[in-house]
Amino acid sequence: MMLVLAGVNMIFPNLVVIDNGILQMTISNPDGIVTKIVYNGIENLLEETNTEDNRGYWDLNWSAAxxxxxxxxxxxxxxxxxxxxxxxxxxxEVSFxxxxxxxxxxKLVPLNIDKRFIxxxxxxxxxxxxxYEKLKEWPGFNLAQTRIAFKLNKKWFRYMAVADDRQRDMPLPDDRLPERCQTLAFPEAVLLTNPVEPEFKGEVDDKYQYSCENKDLQVQGWICKDPPTGFWQITPSDEFxxxxPLKQNxxxxxxxxxxxxxxxAHYAGEDMVVKFADGEPWKRVFGPVFMYLNGLPTGFDxxxxxxxxxEQLFTETESWPYSFPASEDFPTSDQRGSISGRLLVYDSYSxxxxxxxxxxxxxxxxGTEVNSWQLQSKGYQFWTKADESGYFYITDIRAGDYALCAWVPGFIGDFRSFSISITAGCIIDMDDVVYKPPRDGPTIWEIGFPDRTAREFYVPDxxxxYVNKLYLNHPDRFRQYGLWDxxxxLYPNDDLVYTVGVSDCQKDWFFAQxxxxxxxxxxxxxxxIxxxxxxxxxxxxxxxxxALAMANQAELQVRVNDPKADPPVFTTGLIGHDNAITRHxxxxxxxLYTADIEGVKLVQGDNTVFLTQSRGGSPFVGIMYDYIRLEAPPDSD
Structure with missing residues (x-):
């Protein structure tokens, strides 16, 4: 292995070059920007027409408190x-x-930042x-986003893979130039009108069409077909x-x-922005993530x-937590703890x-943040999926104070327990833990299935x-552009009407209101209804x-048997900046909301619940339902 430093070898002024005989990477000194990666006979996997600071970098968005x-x-x-x-x-291992x-x-975000490469x-x-570290005496600020980005060489990398069923040849960045495309209702989406490769003409390109939930986002990247070369980002843990698990990125x-x-803050809005007060200390390790390169000689598949x-993802996850990072802020396996148990659900009407x-x-x-677990952003999180018997086992947990959280497909609401303290080497057995989901009475009717998405409802062609060919006849058909229109x-004059016992939510309930x-x-x-x-x-x-799967600048009002009742039986008030309608x-x-309906408002025979999303002005205002249920009073038959 060879390491060339600025000032040591004058051939490479202001550069750090690391070469292990398989790959060679060049990093600017002292900026810490990856400017060049040599691999499999390709002189640079990164885009050389970009400025050197726009190739492989860490970045962030921040604002004042x-x-x-x-x-x-x-x-x-x-x-x-x-x-x-x-x-x-x-x-x-080098540090910038x-x-x-x-x-x-x-001028700069109030953080000490140490970027490492291994x-x-x-x-x-x-x-x-x-x-990243904020000292106690430093001013507060908001941190909206941080990430690693690599701009790959467009000459070589034309095929993208995010999942087994989400991969394709991709348009070129040139196709997004004004003379080759038409900007659509939001700037990230363009209609390709004169692409370099005619096969993409008439398609919509939008980066949000390739978003992915954390639970499924472990390996993704690009392929050069000749010579066969892959550039992959492998994330072996979600802790950072x-x-x-359902956060989309x-x-x-x-x-x-x-x-x-x-x-x-994607698919969440400002609620997901990390906000630090004056005098609040904080430290967080992001990563390590592995940038995996693989290749074959020309002519191979x-x-x-x-x-x-x-397969490399499996190797990396089995090796987590890594033993080789030198920072004392990254604890090894013996410095972490584990927890196990079985989660049961008690529903009094089951x-x-x-x-x-x-x-x-x-x-x-x-356990120190007061918001829902899905909005916690300052500390670490550790998640697993329980087996068919409800047993769960979480290993390699960083020391600290946590709350045990859970949600169960088929049931509404969130489970959240008392504080749990994890120490180095601890093995905690929770035995049986019981979740009692919200329930007051027997079910009269229900629409949908509680899984925190609107996937089971009607998604139109x-x-x-305005199509993306990847998603034609695809399970993720909701990722197409313009479905809101x-x-x-479908309903040019009158809104949706759903009749319990007659209508089918997969055909008759539009996926978004x-x-x-x-x-x-x-x-x-x-x-x-x-x-x-x-x-x-x-x-x-x-x-x-x-149970709502999404809300964006919306207000949901509930009325019963009188569509003009004022005030309504229930209103959420203005909620949400999730933007999931726009971002597919x-x-x-x-x-999760509960509307109390007094029995005097109902009648024997036909009744109607009116669900009004009262806000307008934009095609992207609205809500998605996860599940709706009407319960009778507890003493009713």
């Missing part, structure tokens, strides 16, 4: 100091760091991680991501760009590269007393003028459970 929104100031993180942490026959002081007030002997790839997209997202990348939480997502989230086409286009504006909509009651408890209170997601943040 008290600011609103999710953008603020953009920083491509440039370090000011370089050091060799480890250099021996087995590995090289920046120390904050008061002279940077208002190359192992015999390894076909490199690792990167970073340590925010938002839990960007992956790869036209550029060709490869991203490793750690903090983002390039499809092997994706399969090999998945046929069984206790139901195993089959397929539940069970995890530890920071796209407008043939299909609602107006969006606005309807009328003249030159967009107006709110009112959906109706018609149902029969054989008997009514006039003195009881019925519960309408409303089938969910954003999960929200």
């Amino acid at each position: 008290g600011s609103t929104g999710t953008t603020g100031f953009y920083e491509r993180i440039a370090a000011t100091s370089f050091s060799i942490v480890v250099e021996d026959e087995e590995m090289v 760091s920046r120390t904050w002081d008061a002279s940077y007030q208002g 190359v192992l002997q015999g390894s076909s790839g490199f690792y990167s991680y970073a340590i 991501r925010t938002g839990g 960007l992956t790869s997209h036209v550029g060709p760009t490869n991203l490793a997202m750690f903090i983002s 390039w499809n092997w590269l994706w399969q090999d990348a998945k 046929d069984e007393d206790y139901t195993p939480a089959d397929g539940a997502y069970v995890g530890l989230a920071s 796209p407008d043939p003028n 299909r609602y107006t086409e 969006v606005t309807r286009k009328k003249d030159n504006t967009y107006i709110g909509t009112t959906w109706q 018609i149902f029969k009651l054989e008997n009514v408890n006039q003195n009881g209170v019925y519960k309408l459970r409303l 997601g089938i969910h954003g943040l999960y929200r």
